[in-house]
Amino acid sequence: MVIGVVGLGLIGGSMAIDLKRRGFASKVLGVESEPVNAEAALRIGLCDELVSFEDCVRRSDIVVIAVPVGTAVKMLPQVLDIFSEEGNAGKIVIDTCSTKSQIVRVAHYHQMRGRFVATHPMAGTEYSGPWAAMPNLFDGRACIFANSEESDPQALRVVEELYDALNMRPIYMNADNHDVHTAYVSHISHVTSFALALTVLEKEQDEKHIFDLASGGFSSTVRLAKSSSDMWVPILTQNRDNVLRVIDTYLEKMRQFRDAIADYDESRIDELIREANRIKKIIR
Amino acid sequence: MVIGVVGLGLIGGSMAIDLKRRGFASKVLGVESEPVNAEAALRIGLCDELVSFEDCVRRSDIVVIAVPVGTAVKMLPQVLDIFSEEGNAGKIVIDTCSTKSQIVRVAHYHQMRGRFVATHPMAGTEYSGPWAAMPNLFDGRACIFANSEESDPQALRVVEELYDALNMRPIYMNADNHDVHTAYVSHISHVTSFALALTVLEKEQDEKHIFDLASGGFSSTVRLAKSSSDMWVPILTQNRDNVLRVIDTYLEKMRQFRDAIADYDESRIDELIREANRIKKIIR
Numbered sequence: 325m326v327i328g329v330v331g332l333g334l335i336g337g338s339m340a341i342d343l344k345r346r347g348f349a350s351k352v353l354g355v356e357s358e359p360v361n362a363e364a365a366l367r368i369g370l371c372d373e374l375v376s377f378e379d380c381v382r383r384s385d386i387v388v389i390a391v392p393v394g395t396a397v398k399m400l401p402q403v404l405d406i407f408s409e410e411g412n413a414g415k416i417v418i419d420t421c422s423t424k425s426q427i428v429r430v431a432h433y434h435q436m437r438g439r440f441v442a443t444h445p446m447a448g449t450e451y452s453g454p455w456a457a458m459p460n461l462f463d464g465r466a467c468i469f470a471n472s473e474e475s476d477p478q479a480l481r482v483v484e485e486l487y488d489a490l491n492m493r494p495i496y497m498n499a500d501n502h503d504v505h506t507a508y509v510s511h512i513s514h515v516t517s518f519a520l521a522l523t524v525l526e527k528e529q530d531e532k533h534i535f536d537l538a539s540g541g542f543s544s545t546v547r548l549a550k551s552s553s554d555m556w557v558p559i560l561t562q563n564r565d566n567v568l569r570v571i572d573t574y575l576e577k578m579r580q581f582r583d584a585i586a587d588y589d590e591s592r593i594d595e596l597i598r599e600a601n602r603i604k605k606i607i608r
Numbered sequence: 609m610v611i612g613v614v615g616l617g618l619i620g621g622s623m624a625i626d627l628k629r630r631g632f633a634s635k636v637l638g639v640e641s642e643p644v645n646a647e648a649a650l651r652i653g654l655c656d657e658l659v660s661f662e663d664c665v666r667r668s669d670i671v672v673i674a675v676p677v678g679t680a681v682k683m684l685p686q687v688l689d690i691f692s693e694e695g696n697a698g699k700i701v702i703d704t705c706s707t708k709s710q711i712v713r714v715a716h717y718h719q720m721r722g723r724f725v726a727t728h729p730m731a732g733t734e735y736s737g738p739w740a741a742m743p744n745l746f747d748g749r750a751c752i753f754a755n756s757e758e759s760d761p762q763a764l765r766v767v768e769e770l771y772d773a774l775n776m777r778p779i780y781m782n783a784d785n786h787d788v789h790t791a792y793v794s795h796i797s798h799v800t801s802f803a804l805a806l807t808v809l810e811k812e813q814d815e816k817h818i819f820d821l822a823s824g825g826f827s828s829t830v831r832l833a834k835s836s837s838d839m840w841v842p843i844l845t846q847n848r849d850n851v852l853r854v855i856d857t858y859l860e861k862m863r864q865f866r867d868a869i870a871d872y873d874e875s876r877i878d879e880l881i882r883e884a885n886r887i888k889k890i891i892r
Contacts, residue, residue: 447824517829520861549885577804585844585848
């Protein structure tokens, strides 16, 4: 099968690597708008050929949209429009967006809606670009299929096989629910890491000290603050309402801690920490 | 050299393991007030012998206080009192507290102050108790020596050798500065993780969904929320003023994010994220 990957960054590049070496893709066509990234992707071997967006859609059996979510919602209708042309009706397009409500909405009334399968492979690192792509990134992780009842059963089956080749566990979910859940287990983590980084950077003029004293705990809490604004600005604005609701709950919890510490209220701090410790049951 | 370790948990137990197997300690005497932990420590082999607190101080060349910081500030003067007795003047005591201002203050006017070396080996995990102890925990990490000019040069030298055996990099620092810095690079990370855990736990009644959707990013950001209240309640109250100041800066940064997202202000979100990305220069 010919796989066309639009956006050869962390997600698109990593998918390309594993789909090719595991035999799911006979050929990978790549689209990359950044010239520097394009050259790197070709040199690293993420795709067999660099092509234009139109060529990619016309020549691929499955098109993978792996660009920031703001661009993805503009790109998807263009792909479906090309699918409407004669001879292209059997093609499939998937997205990999971290927000799903808006992308399913832009495709909802398109005559080719059935050929679109909305997915969110939940894997990644804080790095981006073709250099960040790696084999085995998706193994064992969850992949969300959003509003899969709107996709043609045949298209859905093929995309399930694609993610099976990536060793991902499928989870089926409504797009709006997806966006609520990811606000809690992904988007807020990024905002808190960004805010933590800003806090420390503002204070510590003498960076030597941060570097020396920062332990593993700090590094892991602040790790996501390395994430790119290209990816996160559109996620945070697309999922604005959910993210705001989570931030407000979070700010309330922070204030409870602040007040308990300000009052030297040891039993209240103890209570809050013991309650937070329940996360042990959920996170391995 | 006989090393007496008071508190055979993550820190004390891990020190005992490496000091013994690397030949710095000829014998390790252990003190553990929790009967279950005491039995486990002996079974795991963290110490050669379990003894009483008084026996430990009298029979050891170096006493390591590795208990929560609230207990440590009460225990240190008792150790120094025993050092005042005839024949004990050559002994040394160190602490491993994550807050340093209060522990150096309680010892400041003691006649045996010179025999105390205030240290903070900056290593750990989110787990606690004798089961959490492990070899090589300290290798390559930083160890703070606080107010080392108040220690006898001979005692300081011996303790430097002890931490050298643990492969730690010594950093010399004023106790008050230490507490400001650790508020930024350690204590705030724990508070933000606790608050994040509380936020998610409150919302998600259906824990299955968190488990399924939580990606590596969330796990690393919330990891510290598994930390024990026994350890963290006294740290947060002892370092109250510094921690409050950091929390307030942090809340301000969170509010900047919140406002930018609420206003769909993409250029402001972009600016905040790019600023936060500067953490890359500091955290490997």
